[in-house]
Amino acid sequence: MTEQLRPFEVGDCDIVAAYSKEQALTLLNEYYGDNFTLEDMDITDLSDDLDRKFHLEEGGAETLGELMSRVYKPQYLFGW
Known part of the structure; x- marks a missing residue:
């Protein structure tokens, strides 16, 4: 069985694509240069919640599912 990328909200305002909560936290720490822990x-x-809509900086909106359909590796996606 192959692991699947999942969207995670880390903290109050950051979305990352990762295989696990631990990896999501690692990606956020790398993005911000911080050292947050799971605690x-x-x-x-x-x-x-893939039908959740997010407004894009360039205008318009996109669902989380639409965004995830174009993501093929663990990465920081966006924040607000």
Whole structure:
């Protein structure tokens, strides 16, 4: 069985694509240059919320599912 990338909300305002909560936290730490721990941050798997819409900086909106359909590797996606 192959692991699947999942969207995670890390903290209150960052979305990352990762295989696990631990990897999501690592990606956030790399992005910000911080050293948060699992005890420091709430991490929520948004796999059941793929119809959630996010407004794009360039205008318009996109669902989390649409965004995830173009993601093929673990990465920081966006924040607000």
